Amino acid sequence: MWRWRTIVLAWGALTALHARAFAADLQATVKVPAQVRDGYYTDEAEAPIYIYTDLGLNRLRHGLNFETYFRLYENFGPNEGDAQFYSGVLRLPYGIPYTNASLGRQFLSEGPRGANLADSGRLTFDTSALPVSLTAFGGAPRYFEPTFSSPSISQDEQMFGARMNLTNVTRGYANLGYLQYIRDGETLSELVQLNAGRSYPDAPLRPNVYGYVSYDADNANLYMAQLGTQLALVPQKLLGSFDAGYYDPQGTGTRYRLDPNLAQDPLFQQLSISDELRFRGSLRYLLSKSVSAFANLGYMRYEVSEGVQDNGYLGGAGLHWLPGGDGLESVRLEYYTADSRGGILNGARFYYDNWVYDRIHFRTKVDVAYYEKITNQEATAVATLLGLGYDLLPGLYCEAYMEGNRNERFDADIRFGLWIVYDWSHRFGQKSAPGAASAASTGEPAAPAGAATGEDA
């Protein structure tokens, strides 16, 4: 009941704001995905519906911005558990001289099983008189998925940190930070972080270089490092991206921690007892104005158990074709593969999108994967989708689609779905923004305005 009260209150507030003459940007996006399908666990039909709503009120007095976001969920069928989110952030960018402040709260409701509440705040002090800006933040990390009241990991978590950012780096950034991560009253890590990046548009290959190093002072180990670059190997033709990464969240060498609450990353610890090394490379080659080819390969190495190293490979290659070169049609064909201790996977995907007719969007997708797992499972999974969408009104887009899937769980998994997006914006007290309303509905770049909240998990 109270969820509807929230909606009514929100609309009431907006109506009241509308009645007053002042300058502000109001922006609202509602997305409703719905589907009818067979239940994964029960074989009974189920009809989940999600309502995502994003309400924003920007450029109020003193530059104050307010954004809320929530997700409502209902399943007309067997009651599969899921979570409902409510989050809001209040931002005051430079309303107080030299100070950018934001305060956020997220409430994650999981029905009778419990709730997760996360509050966080961030304060940045930035004056052009100094070559640095200073940011301090703190609060609970946010989670974007149900925690199911954390049967294994405590929800009593906090993160506190600060960052000093150099403000006079041309075409780049550099900052030094500190982040403390606490769970269940125990300090899991105290990270000293260094971030830096710079692009060189006038140098050969026009490199964009970025790097990150994080040292855990609490456990005296290198927590994470990453170094990467993006290059124009052949200008206007061949683009490349290469990066190397290192990750060691265990903090105690190769010792497995039985209590997951003491592990910095319990999920990683399930799969690896050591650090992980990762190397990735991607290429994109523009064959012509309307056709490009792409390829990517990743190599990873870590220790599964003491003395047992594992090599993982992820890769893919494909073609992207824009018939006519005007973006009204898009065809993408790609091959992908994975090879690890878990098994071998080979698959192919095909995507086709068509906006040739005014207000109509047609799309189809086919994904076929063959895999052999370490558990001696061997199967082919097929997933297909056919969708037809229509711009009913400016800003209101509706799509009906059908999925036909075949996999080890279902001989025939047929799903029917509906996808509705309503995107609306209004500028009070000034000229409104024509065209902005319908941008998000068809996947075109939207017209947002604003900034982000505190640190995420």
Place this chain on the structure above:
Amino acid sequence: MTSPARALALVAACALALAACRQLMPLPQNRYLQPRTTQRVSMSTADARQYFDHGQHAKPFGVTGVECIDCHRFDFVIDSGDPKIAEPLSAHAMVDGSAACHFCHVDDATRMQAAPAPCTTCHTNLAPLVPENHQVAWLDVHAAEARGNPVQCESCHRQSFCIACHEQRDTIQLIAHERNFLFLHGIEARADPMQCSACHREDFCINCHLREAVDP
């Protein structure tokens, strides 16, 4: 050839044929089924200028000493008190490109702190502004760039742009993983374990694996 492979071949062939024969697609003279006449994403940034408001800028211009000639060419004079005539002429007389606006809003050396820097302050069409580093492996790269320089992201994207991928997790939409991923994730997770925990907590694994009693 197995039946799934046959089905795939058939669907792929049909869609490819459809794509290849765009010129042959029926475009009847029907008011509900018209061909789209414009490019899907315009490559112009001219939409930005219409948001300039003299009244809103009067105070900061007065404080900083910005004068008419800093933004307008005055090789001709607008001699009209009628705003309906003067406004379009005035817009036409503005210096070319983005120099006038970016001088205060964007350029590092001359930027006014009180002038909002986000591109979306004026631009509604962001397609022409997409930077080159977004064009290859951006999904792999964006985490490092966002962590190091969040202000750069915020100049074009609102937080809801992040939310659309990171927080809209449900069993309907296929945003981060395709439908088949449920059956393949064990292989990919073991190939690159650090990738999983970028988004998921251990609870997420446990919840399904306990219910389904699946092999680890």
